Amino acid sequence: MTAIHWFRRDLRLGDNPALHSAAEAGGDVLALYVLDPRIWESAGAPRRAYLARSLAALDAQTGGRLLVRHGDPRDVVPAVAREVGAEQVHVAASYEPFGRRRDDDVEWQLEDAGAALVRTGSAYAVAPGRVRNGSGADYKVFTPFRRAWAEHGWRAPAPDAAATARDVTFVDAGRSDAVPDAPVPDGLELPEAGEHAALDRWRAMLDGPLSHYADERDRPDLDSTSRLSVPLKWGEIHPRTILADLAHRRGEGADTFRSQIAWREFHADVLHHNPTARRESLTPVVPEASWASGDAEQRLLDAWAHGRTGYPVVDAGMRQLRAEGWMHNRVRMVVASFLVKDLHVRWQRGADHFMAWLADGDVPQNQLNWQWVAGTGRDAAPYFRVFNPVTQGVKFDPHGHYVRRWVPELRDIPGKAVHEPWKLPRSAAPDYAERLVDHAHERQVALGAYQSMR
Numbered sequence: 001m002t003a004i005h006w007f008r009r010d011l012r013l014g015d016n017p018a019l020h021s022a023a024e025a026g027g028d029v030l031a032l033y034v035l036d037p038r039i040w041e042s043a044g045a046p047r048r049a050y051l052a053r054s055l056a057a058l059d060a061q062t063g064g065r066l067l068v069r070h071g072d073p074r075d076v077v078p079a080v081a082r083e084v085g086a087e088q089v090h091v092a093a094s095y096e097p098f099g100r101r102r103d104d105d106v107e108w109q110l111e112d113a114g115a116a117l118v119r120t121g122s123a124y125a126v127a128p129g130r131v132r133n134g135s136g137a138d139y140k141v142f143t144p145f146r147r148a149w150a151e152h153g154w155r156a157p158a159p160d161a162a163a164t165a166r167d168v169t170f171v172d173a174g175r176s177d178a179v180p181d182a183p184v185p186d187g188l189e190l191p192e193a194g195e196h197a198a199l200d201r202w203r204a205m206l207d208g209p210l211s212h213y214a215d216e217r218d219r220p221d222l223d224s225t226s227r228l229s230v231p232l233k234w235g236e237i238h239p240r241t242i243l244a245d246l247a248h249r250r251g252e253g254a255d256t257f258r259s260q261i262a263w264r265e266f267h268a269d270v271l272h273h274n275p276t277a278r279r280e281s282l283t284p285v286v287p288e289a290s291w292a293s294g295d296a297e298q299r300l301l302d303a304w305a306h307g308r309t310g311y312p313v314v315d316a317g318m319r320q321l322r323a324e325g326w327m328h329n330r331v332r333m334v335v336a337s338f339l340v341k342d343l344h345v346r347w348q349r350g351a352d353h354f355m356a357w358l359a360d361g362d363v364p365q366n367q368l369n370w371q372w373v374a375g376t377g378r379d380a381a382p383y384f385r386v387f388n389p390v391t392q393g394v395k396f397d398p399h400g401h402y403v404r405r406w407v408p409e410l411r412d413i414p415g416k417a418v419h420e421p422w423k424l425p426r427s428a429a430p431d432y433a434e435r436l437v438d439h440a441h442e443r444q445v446a447l448g449a450y451q452s453m454r
Protein backbone atom coordinates (compact mmCIF):
# COMPACT_ATOMS: atom_id res chain seq x y z
CA MET A 1 0.00 0.00 0.00
CA THR A 2 1.33 3.44 -0.96
CA ALA A 3 0.98 6.38 1.41
CA ILE A 4 1.40 9.96 0.24
CA HIS A 5 3.70 12.44 1.90
CA TRP A 6 2.55 15.90 0.86
CA PHE A 7 5.57 18.21 1.21
CA ARG A 8 4.77 21.84 1.97
CA ARG A 9 6.98 23.75 4.37
CA ASP A 10 9.15 20.71 5.14
CA LEU A 11 11.35 20.43 2.04
CA ARG A 12 13.81 17.98 3.60
CA LEU A 13 14.23 14.28 4.31
CA GLY A 14 16.01 14.57 7.67
CA ASP A 15 14.24 15.12 11.00
CA ASN A 16 10.86 14.85 9.26
CA PRO A 17 8.48 12.87 11.52
CA ALA A 18 5.53 13.20 9.10
CA LEU A 19 7.56 11.55 6.34
CA HIS A 20 8.45 8.69 8.69
CA SER A 21 4.87 8.31 9.67
CA ALA A 22 3.98 7.99 5.96
CA ALA A 23 6.63 5.27 5.55
CA GLU A 24 5.40 3.39 8.60
CA ALA A 25 1.82 3.51 7.30
CA GLY A 26 2.40 2.46 3.75
CA GLY A 27 5.75 0.93 3.09
CA ASP A 28 6.10 2.86 -0.16
CA VAL A 29 5.82 6.64 -0.13
CA LEU A 30 4.67 8.92 -2.88
CA ALA A 31 6.44 12.28 -2.48
CA LEU A 32 4.04 14.99 -3.60
CA TYR A 33 4.37 18.76 -3.94
CA VAL A 34 1.34 20.77 -5.06
CA LEU A 35 2.15 24.05 -6.71
CA ASP A 36 -0.89 26.27 -6.23
CA PRO A 37 -0.76 28.88 -9.04
CA ARG A 38 -2.45 31.52 -6.86
CA ILE A 39 0.26 31.24 -4.20
CA TRP A 40 3.01 30.96 -6.79
CA GLU A 41 1.90 34.19 -8.48
CA SER A 42 1.60 36.13 -5.24
CA ALA A 43 4.92 34.92 -3.80
CA GLY A 44 7.30 37.52 -5.27
CA ALA A 45 10.17 36.66 -7.61
CA PRO A 46 12.86 35.91 -4.96
CA ARG A 47 10.66 33.39 -3.13
CA ARG A 48 9.53 31.77 -6.39
CA ALA A 49 13.14 31.40 -7.55
CA TYR A 50 14.25 29.99 -4.20
CA LEU A 51 11.35 27.54 -4.05
CA ALA A 52 12.10 26.28 -7.57
CA ARG A 53 15.69 25.54 -6.50
CA SER A 54 14.64 23.94 -3.27
CA LEU A 55 12.20 21.65 -5.11
CA ALA A 56 14.98 20.67 -7.52
CA ALA A 57 17.20 19.77 -4.55
CA LEU A 58 14.41 17.72 -2.94
CA ASP A 59 13.72 15.97 -6.24
CA ALA A 60 17.39 14.96 -6.43
CA GLN A 61 17.24 13.64 -2.85
CA THR A 62 14.24 11.45 -3.72
CA GLY A 63 16.01 10.00 -6.75
CA GLY A 64 13.98 12.13 -9.16
CA ARG A 65 10.70 10.85 -7.74
CA LEU A 66 9.13 14.04 -6.41
CA LEU A 67 5.73 14.33 -8.06
CA VAL A 68 4.90 17.98 -8.73
CA ARG A 69 1.34 18.81 -9.69
CA HIS A 70 -0.14 22.24 -10.38
CA GLY A 71 -3.53 23.29 -9.06
CA ASP A 72 -5.60 23.86 -5.97
CA PRO A 73 -4.61 21.26 -3.35
CA ARG A 74 -8.31 20.78 -2.59
CA ASP A 75 -8.60 19.16 -6.04
CA VAL A 76 -5.10 17.83 -6.62
CA VAL A 77 -4.46 15.95 -3.36
CA PRO A 78 -7.66 13.85 -3.49
CA ALA A 79 -7.10 13.24 -7.23
CA VAL A 80 -3.58 11.90 -6.62
CA ALA A 81 -4.83 9.80 -3.69
CA ARG A 82 -7.40 8.22 -6.02
CA GLU A 83 -4.80 7.68 -8.79
CA VAL A 84 -2.51 5.66 -6.53
CA GLY A 85 -5.18 4.21 -4.22
CA ALA A 86 -3.63 5.83 -1.14
CA GLU A 87 -5.60 5.70 2.09
CA GLN A 88 -3.41 8.16 3.95
CA VAL A 89 -1.94 11.55 3.11
CA HIS A 90 0.71 12.63 5.62
CA VAL A 91 1.63 16.22 6.36
CA ALA A 92 3.36 18.39 8.94
CA ALA A 93 0.45 20.45 10.27
CA SER A 94 0.01 24.06 9.16
CA TYR A 95 -0.81 26.68 11.75
CA GLU A 96 -1.12 29.88 9.72
CA PRO A 97 -4.74 30.97 9.08
CA PHE A 98 -4.57 30.23 5.33
CA GLY A 99 -2.89 26.84 5.75
CA ARG A 100 -5.31 25.71 8.45
CA ARG A 101 -8.35 26.50 6.30
CA ARG A 102 -6.79 24.79 3.27
CA ASP A 103 -5.93 21.65 5.24
CA ASP A 104 -9.42 21.41 6.73
CA ASP A 105 -10.87 21.64 3.19
CA VAL A 106 -8.44 19.03 1.85
CA GLU A 107 -9.25 16.71 4.74
CA TRP A 108 -12.92 17.02 3.90
CA GLN A 109 -12.35 16.33 0.18
CA LEU A 110 -10.11 13.38 0.99
CA GLU A 111 -12.90 11.70 2.90
CA ASP A 112 -14.79 11.39 -0.38
CA ALA A 113 -11.72 9.78 -1.90
CA GLY A 114 -11.64 7.28 0.96
CA ALA A 115 -8.43 8.68 2.43
CA ALA A 116 -7.41 10.44 5.64
CA LEU A 117 -5.19 13.47 6.21
CA VAL A 118 -2.68 12.59 8.93
CA ARG A 119 -0.91 15.49 10.66
CA THR A 120 2.40 14.79 12.43
CA GLY A 121 4.52 17.64 13.83
CA SER A 122 4.75 21.15 12.47
CA ALA A 123 7.33 23.70 11.37
CA TYR A 124 7.97 24.55 15.03
CA ALA A 125 9.66 22.86 17.98
CA VAL A 126 6.44 23.32 19.95
CA ALA A 127 3.22 23.57 17.95
CA PRO A 128 1.57 27.00 18.14
CA GLY A 129 -1.23 27.03 20.71
CA ARG A 130 0.41 24.40 22.90
CA VAL A 131 2.25 26.66 25.38
CA ARG A 132 -0.30 27.98 27.89
CA ASN A 133 -0.08 29.74 31.23
CA GLY A 134 -1.43 28.42 34.56
CA SER A 135 -4.98 29.47 33.66
CA GLY A 136 -4.83 27.87 30.22
CA ALA A 137 -4.53 31.17 28.34
CA ASP A 138 -1.97 32.18 25.72
CA TYR A 139 1.05 34.25 26.71
CA LYS A 140 1.00 37.94 25.80
CA VAL A 141 4.59 38.64 26.82
CA PHE A 142 7.68 37.04 25.29
CA THR A 143 9.89 36.32 28.35
CA PRO A 144 7.35 34.19 30.26
CA PHE A 145 6.41 32.51 26.96
CA ARG A 146 10.05 31.59 26.35
CA ARG A 147 10.37 30.19 29.87
CA ALA A 148 7.21 28.08 29.54
CA TRP A 149 8.20 27.03 25.99
CA ALA A 150 11.60 25.78 27.24
CA GLU A 151 9.93 23.96 30.15
CA HIS A 152 7.43 22.35 27.76
CA GLY A 153 10.35 20.99 25.73
CA TRP A 154 10.36 19.19 22.38
CA ARG A 155 10.96 15.75 20.96
CA ALA A 156 14.40 14.56 19.92
CA PRO A 157 15.02 14.89 16.16
CA ALA A 158 13.68 12.16 13.86
CA PRO A 159 16.29 10.22 11.78
CA ASP A 160 18.59 12.27 9.58
CA ALA A 161 18.52 12.53 5.79
CA ALA A 162 20.88 9.60 5.14
CA ALA A 163 18.88 7.28 7.40
CA THR A 164 15.61 8.45 5.86
CA ALA A 165 16.92 7.86 2.34
CA ARG A 166 17.74 4.27 3.43
CA ASP A 167 14.45 3.63 5.24
CA VAL A 168 11.93 5.23 2.90
CA THR A 169 11.15 3.86 -0.56
CA PHE A 170 9.86 6.58 -2.85
CA VAL A 171 7.61 5.31 -5.62
CA ASP A 172 7.75 6.57 -9.17
CA ALA A 173 4.37 8.18 -9.70
CA GLY A 174 4.88 9.04 -13.32
CA ARG A 175 4.32 12.35 -15.01
CA SER A 176 5.23 15.49 -13.05
CA ASP A 177 4.20 18.99 -14.03
CA ALA A 178 7.23 21.16 -14.67
CA VAL A 179 8.07 23.79 -12.05
CA PRO A 180 7.47 27.06 -13.94
CA ASP A 181 10.38 29.22 -14.95
CA ALA A 182 11.35 31.37 -11.98
CA PRO A 183 13.82 33.97 -13.19
CA VAL A 184 15.87 35.74 -10.57
CA PRO A 185 15.36 39.53 -10.73
CA ASP A 186 18.33 41.44 -12.16
CA GLY A 187 21.00 42.05 -9.55
CA LEU A 188 19.64 39.49 -7.06
CA GLU A 189 21.82 36.65 -5.80
CA LEU A 190 20.17 33.91 -3.79
CA PRO A 191 21.91 31.47 -1.44
CA GLU A 192 22.13 27.80 -2.36
CA ALA A 193 18.85 26.00 -1.65
CA GLY A 194 18.15 22.56 -0.23
CA GLU A 195 18.63 20.52 2.90
CA HIS A 196 22.34 19.83 2.40
CA ALA A 197 23.13 23.54 2.01
CA ALA A 198 21.02 24.35 5.10
CA LEU A 199 22.83 21.78 7.23
CA ASP A 200 26.21 23.01 5.98
CA ARG A 201 25.25 26.56 6.91
CA TRP A 202 24.15 25.46 10.39
CA ARG A 203 27.40 23.51 10.96
CA ALA A 204 29.42 26.55 9.87
CA MET A 205 27.46 28.67 12.37
CA LEU A 206 28.01 26.14 15.18
CA ASP A 207 31.75 25.98 14.54
CA GLY A 208 32.19 29.71 13.94
CA PRO A 209 30.10 32.79 14.71
CA LEU A 210 27.97 31.12 17.42
CA SER A 211 30.62 31.77 20.07
CA HIS A 212 30.42 35.55 19.38
CA TYR A 213 26.71 35.61 18.53
CA ALA A 214 25.59 37.27 21.78
CA ASP A 215 27.90 40.27 21.17
CA GLU A 216 27.93 40.49 17.41
CA ARG A 217 24.51 39.50 16.14
CA ASP A 218 23.42 43.16 15.88
CA ARG A 219 26.32 44.08 13.60
CA PRO A 220 25.27 44.15 9.94
CA ASP A 221 28.87 44.84 8.89
CA LEU A 222 29.97 41.41 10.20
CA ASP A 223 28.87 38.02 8.93
CA SER A 224 27.79 37.07 12.44
CA THR A 225 24.32 35.58 12.04
CA SER A 226 23.29 32.20 10.65
CA ARG A 227 21.15 33.25 7.65
CA LEU A 228 19.04 30.23 8.46
CA SER A 229 15.77 32.17 8.20
CA VAL A 230 15.46 31.16 4.54
CA PRO A 231 15.93 27.38 5.10
CA LEU A 232 13.70 27.61 8.19
CA LYS A 233 10.99 29.29 6.15
CA TRP A 234 10.98 26.40 3.66
CA GLY A 235 11.60 23.69 6.22
CA GLU A 236 14.94 22.65 4.72
CA ILE A 237 16.01 22.42 8.35
CA HIS A 238 13.79 22.01 11.41
CA PRO A 239 14.25 24.18 14.52
CA ARG A 240 14.35 20.99 16.60
CA THR A 241 17.57 19.95 14.80
CA ILE A 242 19.05 23.29 15.79
CA LEU A 243 17.83 23.12 19.39
CA ALA A 244 19.20 19.59 19.81
CA ASP A 245 22.68 20.75 18.74
CA LEU A 246 22.43 23.84 20.96
CA ALA A 247 21.67 21.61 23.96
CA HIS A 248 25.30 20.40 23.80
CA ARG A 249 26.70 23.94 23.78
CA ARG A 250 27.32 26.14 26.77
CA GLY A 251 27.65 29.89 26.74
CA GLU A 252 25.86 33.09 25.95
CA GLY A 253 26.00 32.54 22.19
CA ALA A 254 23.97 29.33 22.37
CA ASP A 255 21.52 30.86 24.88
CA THR A 256 20.94 33.92 22.72
CA PHE A 257 20.48 31.86 19.59
CA ARG A 258 17.91 29.66 21.37
CA SER A 259 16.11 32.80 22.42
CA GLN A 260 15.88 33.99 18.79
CA ILE A 261 14.34 30.65 17.83
CA ALA A 262 11.89 31.24 20.68
CA TRP A 263 10.87 34.58 19.07
CA ARG A 264 10.02 32.66 15.92
CA GLU A 265 7.84 30.30 17.96
CA PHE A 266 6.27 33.18 19.92
CA HIS A 267 5.18 34.98 16.74
CA ALA A 268 3.67 31.80 15.35
CA ASP A 269 1.80 31.38 18.65
CA VAL A 270 0.53 34.97 18.61
CA LEU A 271 -0.77 34.62 15.05
CA HIS A 272 -2.38 31.31 15.92
CA HIS A 273 -4.38 32.97 18.68
CA ASN A 274 -4.96 36.19 16.72
CA PRO A 275 -5.42 35.35 13.03
CA THR A 276 -6.47 38.93 12.20
CA ALA A 277 -2.96 40.11 13.13
CA ARG A 278 -2.00 39.17 9.60
CA ARG A 279 -3.49 42.48 8.37
CA GLU A 280 -4.78 44.38 11.40
CA SER A 281 -2.90 46.06 14.24
CA LEU A 282 -3.42 44.12 17.47
CA THR A 283 -3.40 47.43 19.37
CA PRO A 284 -3.81 50.56 17.22
CA VAL A 285 -1.64 53.29 18.74
CA VAL A 286 -2.06 56.34 16.49
CA PRO A 287 -5.16 57.87 14.85
CA GLU A 288 -5.98 56.73 11.32
CA ALA A 289 -5.73 60.32 10.08
CA SER A 290 -2.04 60.50 11.01
CA TRP A 291 -0.99 58.09 8.23
CA ALA A 292 0.23 59.33 4.86
CA SER A 293 -2.16 58.61 2.02
CA GLY A 294 -2.65 58.92 -1.73
CA ASP A 295 0.20 60.23 -3.90
CA ALA A 296 2.21 61.43 -0.90
CA GLU A 297 2.21 57.94 0.60
CA GLN A 298 3.23 56.38 -2.72
CA ARG A 299 6.08 58.87 -3.19
CA LEU A 300 7.47 58.16 0.30
CA LEU A 301 7.04 54.42 -0.10
CA ASP A 302 8.85 54.44 -3.47
CA ALA A 303 11.83 56.39 -2.10
CA TRP A 304 12.06 54.01 0.86
CA ALA A 305 11.66 50.85 -1.22
CA HIS A 306 14.40 51.89 -3.67
CA GLY A 307 16.87 53.00 -0.97
CA ARG A 308 16.68 56.72 -1.74
CA THR A 309 15.69 58.27 1.60
CA GLY A 310 19.01 60.08 2.13
CA TYR A 311 19.55 58.16 5.41
CA PRO A 312 22.50 55.84 4.70
CA VAL A 313 21.73 52.85 6.91
CA VAL A 314 18.09 52.83 5.76
CA ASP A 315 19.12 52.99 2.11
CA ALA A 316 21.80 50.31 2.59
CA GLY A 317 19.22 47.94 4.10
CA MET A 318 16.65 48.49 1.38
CA ARG A 319 19.28 47.85 -1.28
CA GLN A 320 20.56 44.73 0.48
CA LEU A 321 16.98 43.43 0.36
CA ARG A 322 16.86 43.82 -3.44
CA ALA A 323 20.32 42.35 -3.89
CA GLU A 324 20.05 39.32 -1.57
CA GLY A 325 16.35 38.76 -0.83
CA TRP A 326 17.42 39.11 2.81
CA MET A 327 18.24 41.90 5.24
CA HIS A 328 20.04 41.90 8.58
CA ASN A 329 17.63 41.87 11.56
CA ARG A 330 18.90 45.10 13.15
CA VAL A 331 18.55 46.89 9.83
CA ARG A 332 15.05 45.43 9.31
CA MET A 333 14.10 47.11 12.58
CA VAL A 334 15.65 50.44 11.56
CA VAL A 335 14.08 50.57 8.09
CA ALA A 336 10.68 49.48 9.44
CA SER A 337 10.76 52.13 12.16
CA PHE A 338 11.76 54.73 9.58
CA LEU A 339 8.83 53.89 7.32
CA VAL A 340 6.26 53.92 10.12
CA LYS A 341 7.54 56.70 12.39
CA ASP A 342 9.52 59.00 10.09
CA LEU A 343 7.49 58.62 6.89
CA HIS A 344 4.17 57.87 8.65
CA VAL A 345 3.33 55.06 6.25
CA ARG A 346 1.20 52.20 7.64
CA TRP A 347 3.18 49.08 8.63
CA GLN A 348 1.07 46.96 6.29
CA ARG A 349 2.54 48.73 3.23
CA GLY A 350 6.07 47.98 4.39
CA ALA A 351 5.18 44.39 5.25
CA ASP A 352 3.83 43.92 1.70
CA HIS A 353 7.07 45.22 0.21
CA PHE A 354 9.10 42.88 2.45
CA MET A 355 6.92 39.94 1.43
CA ALA A 356 7.52 40.77 -2.23
CA TRP A 357 11.31 40.74 -1.82
CA LEU A 358 12.30 38.51 1.11
CA ALA A 359 13.33 34.94 0.31
CA ASP A 360 12.49 34.20 3.97
CA GLY A 361 9.18 36.12 3.75
CA ASP A 362 6.92 34.35 6.21
CA VAL A 363 3.53 35.62 7.36
CA PRO A 364 3.86 35.09 11.14
CA GLN A 365 7.44 36.39 11.32
CA ASN A 366 7.01 39.27 8.93
CA GLN A 367 3.66 40.59 10.11
CA LEU A 368 4.38 40.21 13.82
CA ASN A 369 7.84 41.75 13.54
CA TRP A 370 6.35 44.70 11.68
CA GLN A 371 3.77 45.00 14.45
CA TRP A 372 6.57 44.81 17.02
CA VAL A 373 8.37 47.76 15.43
CA ALA A 374 5.13 49.68 14.87
CA GLY A 375 4.26 49.31 18.55
CA THR A 376 0.98 47.56 17.75
CA GLY A 377 1.93 43.94 18.41
CA ARG A 378 2.21 41.68 21.46
CA ASP A 379 5.07 42.68 23.72
CA ALA A 380 6.01 45.26 21.08
CA ALA A 381 8.54 48.07 21.23
CA PRO A 382 6.67 51.03 22.71
CA TYR A 383 5.61 53.49 20.00
CA PHE A 384 7.56 56.30 21.65
CA ARG A 385 10.85 54.41 21.12
CA VAL A 386 11.74 55.83 17.72
CA PHE A 387 14.91 54.41 16.18
CA ASN A 388 17.36 57.17 15.25
CA PRO A 389 18.86 56.07 11.90
CA VAL A 390 22.11 57.95 12.54
CA THR A 391 22.85 56.66 16.04
CA GLN A 392 21.78 53.14 15.02
CA GLY A 393 24.21 53.35 12.10
CA VAL A 394 27.08 54.65 14.22
CA LYS A 395 26.49 52.04 16.93
CA PHE A 396 25.99 48.94 14.79
CA ASP A 397 28.04 49.81 11.70
CA PRO A 398 30.80 51.71 13.53
CA HIS A 399 33.25 51.81 10.64
CA GLY A 400 30.63 52.35 7.92
CA HIS A 401 31.55 49.15 6.05
CA TYR A 402 27.92 48.04 5.70
CA VAL A 403 26.75 51.35 4.27
CA ARG A 404 29.64 51.65 1.82
CA ARG A 405 29.04 48.09 0.62
CA TRP A 406 25.43 48.76 -0.38
CA VAL A 407 25.43 52.47 -1.22
CA PRO A 408 28.18 53.05 -3.79
CA GLU A 409 27.43 56.80 -3.94
CA LEU A 410 28.95 56.98 -0.43
CA ARG A 411 31.96 54.79 -1.21
CA ASP A 412 34.50 57.58 -0.81
CA ILE A 413 33.39 58.75 2.62
CA PRO A 414 35.60 57.11 5.24
CA GLY A 415 34.69 55.77 8.68
CA LYS A 416 31.52 56.59 10.55
CA ALA A 417 31.17 59.97 8.80
CA VAL A 418 29.32 57.96 6.16
CA HIS A 419 26.25 57.95 8.44
CA GLU A 420 25.81 61.75 8.15
CA PRO A 421 26.83 62.70 4.61
CA TRP A 422 24.84 65.95 4.84
CA LYS A 423 27.47 67.29 7.25
CA LEU A 424 30.09 67.10 4.47
CA PRO A 425 30.40 69.29 1.37
CA ARG A 426 27.99 68.15 -1.34
CA SER A 427 31.01 67.22 -3.49
CA ALA A 428 31.81 64.36 -1.06
CA ALA A 429 28.82 62.38 -2.39
CA PRO A 430 27.28 64.38 -5.24
CA ASP A 431 25.06 61.53 -6.46
CA TYR A 432 23.58 60.53 -3.12
CA ALA A 433 19.95 61.38 -2.36
CA GLU A 434 19.08 64.45 -0.25
CA ARG A 435 17.34 63.65 3.03
CA LEU A 436 13.67 63.00 2.31
CA VAL A 437 12.59 64.20 5.76
CA ASP A 438 14.15 65.60 8.90
CA HIS A 439 14.30 62.82 11.48
CA ALA A 440 14.15 65.10 14.54
CA HIS A 441 11.01 66.80 13.22
CA GLU A 442 9.24 63.59 12.13
CA ARG A 443 9.98 62.00 15.49
CA GLN A 444 8.03 64.84 17.14
CA VAL A 445 5.17 64.34 14.65
CA ALA A 446 5.05 60.62 15.49
CA LEU A 447 5.10 61.29 19.24
CA GLY A 448 2.34 63.90 18.83
CA ALA A 449 0.13 61.40 17.01
CA TYR A 450 0.81 58.84 19.74
CA GLN A 451 -0.04 61.30 22.53
CA SER A 452 -3.30 62.28 20.82
CA MET A 453 -4.50 58.68 20.97
CA ARG A 454 -3.76 58.19 24.69
Ligand SMILES: Cc1cc2nc3c(=O)[nH]c(=O)nc-3n(C[C@H](O)[C@H](O)[C@H](O)COP(=O)(O)OP(=O)(O)OC[C@H]3O[C@@H](n4cnc5c(N)ncnc54)[C@H](O)[C@@H]3O)c2cc1C
Nearest residue numbers: 225226227228229260264329332333360361362365366369
Ligand atom coordinates in the same frame (compact mmCIF):
# COMPACT_ATOMS: atom_id res chain seq x y z
C1 LIG B 1 10.29 44.22 10.10
C2 LIG B 1 10.81 42.81 10.20
C3 LIG B 1 10.36 41.83 9.33
C4 LIG B 1 10.83 40.51 9.44
N1 LIG B 1 10.37 39.55 8.55
C5 LIG B 1 10.78 38.26 8.69
C6 LIG B 1 10.30 37.25 7.80
O1 LIG B 1 9.48 37.50 6.91
N2 LIG B 1 10.79 35.98 7.96
C7 LIG B 1 11.68 35.67 8.94
O2 LIG B 1 12.09 34.50 9.04
N3 LIG B 1 12.13 36.60 9.82
C8 LIG B 1 11.71 37.88 9.71
N4 LIG B 1 12.18 38.82 10.58
C9 LIG B 1 13.01 38.39 11.73
C10 LIG B 1 14.54 38.47 11.52
O3 LIG B 1 14.89 39.71 10.99
C11 LIG B 1 15.07 37.35 10.64
O4 LIG B 1 14.58 36.09 11.05
C12 LIG B 1 16.61 37.32 10.72
O5 LIG B 1 17.13 38.56 10.29
C13 LIG B 1 17.12 36.22 9.87
O6 LIG B 1 18.51 36.24 9.79
P1 LIG B 1 19.36 35.06 10.40
O7 LIG B 1 18.76 33.76 9.99
O8 LIG B 1 20.79 35.30 10.05
O9 LIG B 1 19.11 35.27 11.94
P2 LIG B 1 19.91 34.73 13.21
O10 LIG B 1 20.32 35.92 14.00
O11 LIG B 1 20.95 33.77 12.83
O12 LIG B 1 18.77 34.03 14.06
C14 LIG B 1 18.50 32.63 14.01
C15 LIG B 1 17.06 32.39 13.71
O13 LIG B 1 16.24 32.91 14.77
C16 LIG B 1 15.02 33.41 14.23
N5 LIG B 1 14.92 34.84 14.51
C17 LIG B 1 15.91 35.75 14.68
N6 LIG B 1 15.39 36.96 14.95
C18 LIG B 1 14.05 36.83 14.90
C19 LIG B 1 12.95 37.72 15.08
N7 LIG B 1 13.13 39.02 15.36
N8 LIG B 1 11.71 37.24 14.94
C20 LIG B 1 11.50 35.94 14.67
N9 LIG B 1 12.48 35.04 14.49
C21 LIG B 1 13.75 35.50 14.61
C22 LIG B 1 15.08 33.19 12.72
O14 LIG B 1 14.42 32.00 12.42
C23 LIG B 1 16.57 33.10 12.46
O15 LIG B 1 16.89 32.38 11.30
C24 LIG B 1 11.74 40.17 10.47
C25 LIG B 1 12.19 41.16 11.34
C26 LIG B 1 11.74 42.48 11.22
C27 LIG B 1 12.23 43.51 12.19
